[in-house]
Amino acid sequence: MAPGPDPGGGPSATRPGLRRVEQVMGTAISLNLADDLPAAELHELAGDVFAWLREVDARFSTYRADSEVCRVDRGELPLAAAGADLRAVLARCADLWKATDGFFDAYATGRLDPSGYVKGWAVQVASDRLLAAGAANHCLNAGGDVRVRGRSSTGRPWRIGVRHPWDAMSTCLVLAGTDLAVATSGVYERGHHVLDPRRAAPARGLRSVTVVGSDLGLADAYATAAVAMGPAGIGWLDGLPAHRHAVVTDDARLLHSTDLPLA
Amino acid sequence: MRRALLAITGLAAGTTAMVVLKGSPGTSPVAQDLPVAPAPVVPAPAGPTPAGEDVPAAPSPERTSASPRPGRTATRAPASRPSGTTRTPSAPRTTTKAPPPAPTTRTVTGPVVENEYGNVQVQITLRGSRIVDVVALELPEETAQSDQRSEQVDGRYSGSSGLVVQRQSADVDTVSGATATSTSYKRSLQAAIDRAN
Numbered sequence: 469m470a471p472g473p474d475p476g477g478g479p480s481a482t483r484p485g486l487r488r489v490e491q492v493m494g495t496a497i498s499l500n501l502a503d504d505l506p507a508a509e510l511h512e513l514a515g516d517v518f519a520w521l522r523e524v525d526a527r528f529s530t531y532r533a534d535s536e537v538c539r540v541d542r543g544e545l546p547l548a549a550a551g552a553d554l555r556a557v558l559a560r561c562a563d564l565w566k567a568t569d570g571f572f573d574a575y576a577t578g579r580l581d582p583s584g585y586v587k588g589w590a591v592q593v594a595s596d597r598l599l600a601a602g603a604a605n606h607c608l609n610a611g612g613d614v615r616v617r618g619r620s621s622t623g624r625p626w627r628i629g630v631r632h633p634w635d636a637m638s639t640c641l642v643l644a645g646t647d648l649a650v651a652t653s654g655v656y657e658r659g660h661h662v663l664d665p666r667r668a669a670p671a672r673g674l675r676s677v678t679v680v681g682s683d684l685g686l687a688d689a690y691a692t693a694a695v696a697m698g699p700a701g702i703g704w705l706d707g708l709p710a711h712r713h714a715v716v717t718d719d720a721r722l723l724h725s726t727d728l729p730l731a
Numbered sequence: 732m733r734r735a736l737l738a739i740t741g742l743a744a745g746t747t748a749m750v751v752l753k754g755s756p757g758t759s760p761v762a763q764d765l766p767v768a769p770a771p772v773v774p775a776p777a778g779p780t781p782a783g784e785d786v787p788a789a790p791s792p793e794r795t796s797a798s799p800r801p802g803r804t805a806t807r808a809p810a811s812r813p814s815g816t817t818r819t820p821s822a823p824r825t826t827t828k829a830p831p832p833a834p835t836t837r838t839v840t841g842p843v844v845e846n847e848y849g850n851v852q853v854q855i856t857l858r859g860s861r862i863v864d865v866v867a868l869e870l871p872e873e874t875a876q877s878d879q880r881s882e883q884v885d886g887r888y889s890g891s892s893g894l895v896v897q898r899q900s901a902d903v904d905t906v907s908g909a910t911a912t913s914t915s916y917k918r919s920l921q922a923a924i925d926r927a928n
Contacts, residue, residue, distance in 0.1 A: 487925070487928040489925045491913055494912070494913070495910060495912070495913065495916065496910065496913060496916040496921070496922070496925075498905065498921060498924075498925050500904065500905070500928070607904055607905050609905045609906070609907075609921060611909075611910045611916070612906065612907050612908035612909055612910040612921070613907065614905055614906075614907045616904075616905070620904050626904050626905065627902065627903045627904050627905075628903060628904065628905055628906070628907055629899065629900075629901070629903035629905070629906045629907070629920065630906070630907050630908065631906055631907065631908025631909070631910075631919070631920065632896065632898055632899075633896065634896075635898065636908075636915065636918050636919050636920065637918075637919070637920050637923070638898040638899070638901070638920065639898070639899045639900070639901060639903060639906060639920065640896045640897060640898065640899055641899060642899050642900055642902075642903055643907075650907040651907065652907040652908050652909055653909055654908065654909035655909075656909065676908075676909070678907060716896050720895055720896045721894065721895065721896065722894050722895070722896040722897075723894075731900075
């Protein structure tokens, strides 16, 4: 919760690295730095990650009336005067709207809400920065959207479970890899809250969609779009270049790409 | 998962029974009555197996189901090959999927059965003397032949209508899921992992 020293990063840890969890963007964000770096350096890296995520939250949250997103939405801040990040994010959202045939829609709620892309993008940027800073082995999980690089402190590739859609304490699939973005969208959490923007009705048919790629912002948006598409999303995911997927249908069927990086 | 599916398919080649438990919403269930006392269920090793069916190579529409509950959809029971040897279940797994209604529902887990394709372990759910669900807990993973079959049969997917979603190993570093709130996080496997670290 609160920032500060984490027991995982102390000298008592048998494995190198640092683990820290904080609440940002309305969800829990778990960071696992697996590099064998001096504790002070790890703490600084972790501090940078969470500072960045809090900054994104302050600027992009739809729950904060003073965020850039809300000010642009109300017309108070001209888009041209907004930050480069926001302009880039909105450009990506427009691309995604086209790529998903309108199913990813930053205006689905009737007002500007790029949240479906922002969280994954923010985590991806944080991971890119860690890599550039020399922390090549890390795992960053923001509310179930995961970016892993390198290996865990055990020395093996990161193992990423996909949550069982009917059991929060179980996984239904285990992936492994050294460079993966894994995003899962599902209706089990808040009911059928994903809207089919075309019918303006809750999407049905797919209980959980996991997309695996290299960019977490894209993976997250694709997963959300596929849930909105319902059963047709399965075929759409299959045609998506450079991405793998796993789908659990409302009637408890699990389907996935044959080349999904299973553990 | 894909391998598992093909493993089933592979098994079917020389194998015995296939149980289609539940048809599509419109059709009547094909569940069979259990003629004998359903003690610990071992996928009938050897023995006089009634005319074994081959698993259909093509997607069968009756394998889909609109049931919203997990584990109640149609599934196939891989049976052991006659040459199969039996060993005791290494780690009995638990399930919490017993469907709510109806008279005495119980779940029986069979032992792990080895055959030339690998290990198979099946769990069945009985309501009275009726089999209402069959889930493969363990299926062979690596065989060249099953891989080949998988490509033929399944195309790009783990199955035409997918496998029934199952629980997997909890040996993970992190969990991907739709964790929207801090409350749901507290009740999640990810939170348990974070606490353990």
